[in-house]
Amino acid sequence: MDRSIRRSCLIIIFFSFVMFAGNDEELFLRANKLYEAAEYDKALLSYESISQKGRAVFYNMGNCYFHKNDYPHALVYWMRAEKDATSQEYAMIQYNKNYVLQKIGKNKEDTWLDKIKQLFETFNLYVSILNLQILIFLVWGIFLFLYYYSYLKKIRSFLLTSFLCILATMLFLNYEKNSTLYGIITEQQAHLFSGPDKDLDVIGFVKYADHVIIKEAREGWYKIRYSDKGGWIEAEAIQIV
């Protein structure tokens, strides 16, 4: 009896999952058609209706917001699509992001540090955190083995150490990107308060469509880090990536 109940439950779950998946795919295709017909509001509604959103949905939603001239939201959705994106998708997202930043006059010249960071981020597209962890573990084991049995010559030692450093940097950047919470300012000139209260001092302003790091969240407020300044901002003025 128990077995038959369990089996029927599993069948129901399986079919409901298949049905939902079918609905979501239909919504996705319909939204794409609406987008092609330049009906961005309707397309957005369709994308929003998708219960389990993948990176393609986020990317397309970003495109819709772009055409609605809502650039902060476009950036937010493109950044959401960046997670687990393939190299091709990543290139498209980067192109769009740079285009929008240029449009709103926020494009800046990359420093050499930024360029190195971008290079590592490009490498990170091909490897996940788990892959990197395993790779580091293996290289570390080889390094110790060679050391223990005194096979570690100067060149081998240099090569292995360099490789380990590169892997560690990639792992660090990948981890930082995945664990840090970012936000985009959606208001024209949002106030930066010294605490989560409007009565407290305004310590600065945060510019429209700027990219900030979220440090802490409280009811209706976010603690952010913005250009070497920390402060609190109202939740309405920011969109979390």
Place this chain on the structure above:
Amino acid sequence: MVEKMDKIPGKLYVILLLSLFLININAGIRLEMRTTDGVANNTAVVGQPFLIEVIIDGMQGSVQAPHIEGLDKFFVKRTGMYMSSINGVSTTKYTYQVRIDQPGRYTIGPAKLIHQKQEFVSNTIPVIVENSQSLVNKSKNNKNDELKVFLRLMVDVDRVVVGQKINATLRFYYQDPSISLANLGQTDVTGFDIKPAGKPIGGTVDIKGVHYKFAEWHWEMFPTKAGEFLIPAYSADYEIPLKDNHLLGSFFMFMNNRTDRKRVYSNALKITVDPLPHSNLPVQAIGVFDNIHAQITPAVAKEGEGMVLSLEISGDGNMHAITTPVLDLPSALKYYDSNTTIINDDNNECAKKRFEFIVQGMETGDWEIPEQSFVYFDINKQDYVTLKTSSLSVSIQPSLFKTTLSVPSKNDVISETIVKEDTIAPLNVKGPWYPVATWKPIPWILFYCMLWIPMMFVLYPALCNWSLRFEIMKRRQRKKACKNARKQIIMYMKRNDNKFIYSVFIELFAFLNNQLSSSLESSTIDYYLVQLGFSDYDIKEWHIFFASAAHAAYAQSDKNKVHELCRMALQWIDRLEEVV
């Protein structure tokens, strides 16, 4: 007698005709003053018009208009000319409407006319001009004169500054409901900007116990220059139906309206207009204003695109006179005047004037529209007040179709060049539209542990070697070597095997001497034992034991003595462990 009596009236009639003829032949000119109702009167009301008639009798041919002395001091308008001619002798009447704005006694005339080289001079007319109030008082005393219909002109203030709003009301009072207003006479008012009156409002009011109906008109006036001004009386023509009991009255009613038209004048009003105090600021309005509000939509626009900047001024004042303000904008923004609207609230007490400008961003970037000022003269505070808007931020972005305005050419033709830019990357139609499951990374603590385990494997021996630098660690190592040796001997003892006792001691001494077992000699062991404090006797005993062990290792040993040799070996290890 009867015949005589009949002749006397006949003669009198002839004399009368002759005298009339003579009078007619005797040409002359005379002045008469009448009210606008045609009643002869020498008294006038300040600001109310009256008529001056010049009657020229007995002139041959057409007559020119005479010159009336003293008339040019007043507001005069020639309203008509009447001429009749009998046998070439004409009677001409010129009518002038005169208005005097100051009370007092005046003399009008004489009227002079030169006709056929003969000068004719008329009489003069004394005119008494009084204020309307004094005239009203007089009329009160006259019981026969009932003010059943009258017109009143009222203003909310009689002393203002230039540009200040004056609310004027003209009210037509009447008692008889059959009276109908036919016409409202406009008057010439100088020194004021008068706005059109609104629709009339009706009502009833009791004035000193008398019930009146009224119709009133409201309008706004704004003085344009300083000085003392008189708003002349307004006139109202009204019609009263005639009440006759004639049998054919109803028949005649169809022929005409059978009404009597009458005119009534309002009072005149004197208004003093003071000049505005000196100010270096550009004064834009006079009145009482609450605030000025600026708004721009959208706040984000592409380069060359238009944004609507609206300035809204709310308050009570000469809204119509507020000119379009000159905006203070950064050089990257250009503006054009677009639209101006005045919004009145329901009570008409507070109005809003909205100026709309089209703002065009010429350069990309974030720009700030600074505060815009509005300076007005506050009639309550009697001082200049400056209102300011809040500053606005706008963001100008590069346009998809970039419109660049080139420098105007000699022909002042502005040319536009359109540069089409690329747009964003296309839609992702391939997917995945669903979230892709990925392997979770190893928890960080576990990952660190995994890194440390092989490291410890390498580091432990190195650590041990390093620790041997210290005597206490060396001693511990030596004792440990002794313990290991004991364990081996106990193991051999259990196996009943004494072959390996020799090698155990060789290994032990090689370790204690820090030498290789192959290079260890018997003399080296003796030397080491002496160093440890063993006596000669002990050394001899050691030699016996060591020889037995060597014999057991390399020769056939007695199985019965295995146990004894192992016990001796354990004793030697105990002794060594104590002293190492």
